[in-house]
Amino acid sequence: MKAPEMTDELKNGLKALKMRASMDPNRFCKKNDRDGFPKYFQMRTTVANPADFYHSRIPKKQRKRTIVEELLVDSEFRRYNQRKYSEIMAEKAANSAGKKFRKKKKFRN
Template sequence: MDFIIDTTGSDNTENKTKNTLISRLLEDYEESLPSHKPPTTNKKKEVCLQTFFDEMGWSGTAPKTKPDILSDLKTPSNEVQEALKKSVLTEDFEKKHEVPPLEVSEKRLKKQRKKESELTKGKKWYGLPATEMTDEVKRDLEILQMRSVLDPKRFYKKNDSKVLPKYFQIGKVLDSPLDYYNARLTKKERKKTLVDELLADAEFTKYNKRKYKEIIQEKQKTHYKAWRQAKRLKKKK
């Protein structure tokens, strides 16, 4: 395959004239456009401003982040928080059956304070609560009042009152981590109430039976004595 290269060019002058016309038109168009010169800056003014910023301790650049206008509204003041405490619209407002009154009378406020004060013993007793009195709790408290009868070898001080206490708390005795496993009670040996513990105690049941027999015998003797005395009175008549 043969390649032919034209080194002399064509003699046609029409293309040359066209190119020259286009270049002239472009030059005329560029001259007609308005000249855009870069804005000249006053260097002396910039230097003065920079020295002023340095003396005042300013950075001279505006903060990029926009100031949060709602920041004051997001964090309410103390006055607003105190006003919201008295508000009727609380978190559990939807659960209420009726809308509570905005203004409460002094008499009703006294009743509410009295109810709240009755829930605990007071600050002097570190807020000792009024525990709910169930049957199991009542039996345990009665046993504690009769603790002097439970063990004959131990002496207890006499109770201050015969009425069951209103304010009390029930705790749980934890095993010491220093004790070995054999010294601790198993789950079966642990009971929920004092009554269950006493019924499971063999020595207490033995002592209780003996005391019960003694009481019955004394009653029988008193009945017999009363019967004999009544019989004597009848004979005298």
């Protein structure tokens, strides 16, 4: 197997795979030990079974080219990310407000 050429699209897909544990809180994913990207890997295309044509296939209009595009369209994933982002920002704002107050108090003494 030869090493594939690293494009921006491949890098984004690999980043999404590395962060898959934080995308779905109900699913357990093994933690990645590597810091960078793997040198050798393969990308695959999923081909639908002809027997599943009417009930379990994804229509062409809903198919996306990459994992990142699929995640950006997924409404549940976006809702979860927005909620987590707002929680983190509120926590940071609360922590920074306390730090400012303590700094001002120190300067007065």
